[in-house]
Amino acid sequence: MTLTPLQQEFVLHFGEMGSRWGINRTVGQIYALLFLSREPLNAETITDALGISRSNTSMGLKELQSWNLVRLKHFPGDRRDYFTTPDDLWEIVRTLVAERKKREIDPTLTKLRELEMQGPAGDDYAEARISELRELIEMMTGFYAEMEKLETERLVKLMTLGSRIAGLIDRTGGMIPSLTKRK
């Protein structure tokens, strides 16, 4: 399988960006390739399209599976695994956000609660700072949980609503939460 110049450039870009996101170049490239392919691809095809080793492909696919970012397909009379990305981009975004939350936010939230549990450590400022941070993260993850429940159509509406949001908030009248001390 030879890549078109378009595919080539897209794949290389995602490879480079990969490192800014917490994934490595190969994983980024594999995902980009799958993303642009109408038909599912097997490991062998990916391997020579990207010019990497077979084992590297295997590890990359495993990584993508652990992120729930690829789907597995099979064809009759062929026992190799074929991989695709979901058709629905929103599904991809949802998965990405959920996984990043799980890896980047949740462990910290747990740790903060743990630290608060350990009781007064005689450092008032640090303690206040930590619980303020915990509260903020809880508020944000709570909001995220609500967003997660919305089906795509409503979410799209919400996003395109844009400028009307400020008005909406006022019209709804919001409880004034304790968090808003500063600014």
Place this chain on the structure above:
Amino acid sequence: MTLTPLQQEFVLHFGEMGSRWGINRTVGQIYALLFLSREPLNAETITDALGISRSNTSMGLKELQSWNLVRLKHFPGDRRDYFTTPDDLWEIVRTLVAERKKREIDPTLTKLRELEMQGPAGDDYAEARISELRELIEMMTGFYAEMEKLETERLVKLMTLGSRIAGLIDRTGGMIPSLTKRK
């Protein structure tokens, strides 16, 4: 400067998490330390609180400054630089989001537009996929731009509103955007 056990644990956690976020351990630790300190700290103090080399501290602080995540303070009769984090956690979050967008999203958006400009490449599926992705990212960054305009108080209201959002959307009646093909 010796760290309390609370500070110690917090700092180490942020060091470890650092790698999941796109920053390195030292940078994470420095930020964590500053975050918990009421008073601004100078490079020397940071260096020995964390047990790292002076030059490493210098690089870490430079990195944090490039992220706009620290503020510089000076004291009369002392020409060393002292560093703090903003008091307002929301400001920190805003900065963080803005910088990550700049580094992780914007370059990709630019690249996608570039690829579309290059005109038909005879790969309909890939082309469609790319512009669908570009549209989605534009919608999300557009929404983000609106959110960015909201002052903290309204943002907090919006977040605590939570479950009422679905209703709000309906009451506002939203244009049905083309993007909602699937799901």
Place this chain on the structure above:
DNA sequence: CAGAGATTTCAGAAATTTCTGAAATTTAGG
């Protein structure tokens, strides 16, 4: 249940990133 095809594992090689110490540069007073 033998064997061929497919995938995974894994130890070490290669590449990249992070960190250090020494030297260079900057800056404010004297």
Place this chain on the structure above:
DNA sequence: CCTAAATTTCAGAAATTTCTGAAATCTCTG
């Protein structure tokens, strides 16, 4: 200007991550 304090730069060392090839494992099918 000169000096000394503070900071930055930078080449190489150390650590970490990524990638490979070979061997091991798994899994269908005849």
